[in-house]
Amino acid sequence: MKINRKLFMSSLGALAAxxxxxxxxxxxxxxxxxxxxxxxxxxxxxxxKEGPYRIGVSAGYLSNSWGVFALQxxxxxxSKHNDIEEIIVTxxxxxxxxxxxxxxxxxxxxxxxxxxxxxxxxxxxTVLARAIADGVPTVQAGGGFTAADSTxxxxxxxxxxxxxxxxxxLVKDMxxxxxxxxxxxxxxxxxxxxQLGALQEVIAEHPGIELAAVEYGxxxxxxxxxxxxxxxxxxxxxxxxxxxxxxxxxxxAEAFDEAGRLGDVTFSPGDEFNxxxxxxxxxx
Numbered sequence: 565m566k567i568n569r570k571l572f573m574s575s576l577g578a579l580a581a582x583x584x585x586x587x588x589x590x591x592x593x594x595x596x597x598x599x600x601x602x603x604x605x606x607x608x609x610x611x612x613k614e615g616p617y618r619i620g621v622s623a624g625y626l627s628n629s630w631g632v633f634a635l636q637x638x639x640x641x642x643s644k645h646n647d648i649e650e651i652i653v654t655x656x657x658x659x660x661x662x663x664x665x666x667x668x669x670x671x672x673x674x675x676x677x678x679x680x681x682x683x684x685x686x687x688x689x690t691v692l693a694r695a696i697a698d699g700v701p702t703v704q705a706g707g708g709f710t711a712a713d714s715t716x717x718x719x720x721x722x723x724x725x726x727x728x729x730x731x732x733x734l735v736k737d738m739x740x741x742x743x744x745x746x747x748x749x750x751x752x753x754x755x756x757x758x759q760l761g762a763l764q765e766v767i768a769e770h771p772g773i774e775l776a777a778v779e780y781g782x783x784x785x786x787x788x789x790x791x792x793x794x795x796x797x798x799x800x801x802x803x804x805x806x807x808x809x810x811x812x813x814x815x816x817a818e819a820f821d822e823a824g825r826l827g828d829v830t831f832s833p834g835d836e837f838n839x840x841x842x843x844x845x846x847x848x
Contacts, residue, residue, distance in 0.1 A: 615648075747780075808834060809835060813840050
């Protein structure tokens with residue numbers, strides 16, 4: 565049996581596909597290479613075994629709504645399969661060292677599949693390779709793409725294309741001029757690195773845009789709000805916000821609103837996070 569290294573492309577990733585044509589040549593080449601890697605087929609025959617199965621889930625974090633939703637969806641899907649005997653969940657609480665220890669502990673419990681979303685992609689490569697050597701397939705479920713051989717498959721969207729699409733719309737809405745701040749997910753993750761890279765590519769084409777600050781809100785509404793409150797004290801003028809993640813956008817918008825500055829700022833598009841869509845429908 566073979567599977568694609570890219571398990572699926574979300575609706576956001578599909579909608580962003582057209583943005584690839586607008587990227588500079590170097591960015592296009594990098595994105596094309598990533599898509600080629602993502603479309604590779606992986607032979608899963610070495611992992612085939614009879615059920616029942618025990619699934620290990622190494623959550624890099626469970627303290628924000630995305631992590632909670634992802635785990636509940638995973639459990640719901642598992643409930644439809646009688647050959648899944650048990651799901652064992654660990655929470656690294658944003659600690660890369662703890663995630664390594666968590667995965668080691670899951671492997672000692674004789675799991676048949678490891679699903680993980682990382683605190684830091686690079687830090688877990690060695691322990692993931694150990695899982696592969698033990699006959700346990702690994703699936704990265706954090707939305708980014710990991711090309712390392714220690715990850716068998718990815719639940720993947722292109723964070724580069726998403727970041728570029730969001731950045732271009734923001735610049736367009738700001739008429740190509742103004743000071744912006746960026747709110748990114750967890751520092752060091754594929755999502756954070758590629759969203760920032762795409763934003764910087766777009767800014768390089770628009771010298772009228774000033775990137776005043778880059779912050780990391782960990783996909784957390786409350787943390788994003790607190791960070792934004794500090795940004796509002798630092799900068800008497802903020803003209804735009806780059807925030808592809810809706811759950812952080814809500815926290816930022818609340819901070820601007822409470823400071824009486826919501827009418828002075830342009831927000832980038834967010835994702836399909838339901839709470840953000842509702843907030844925009846009421847306040848937009």
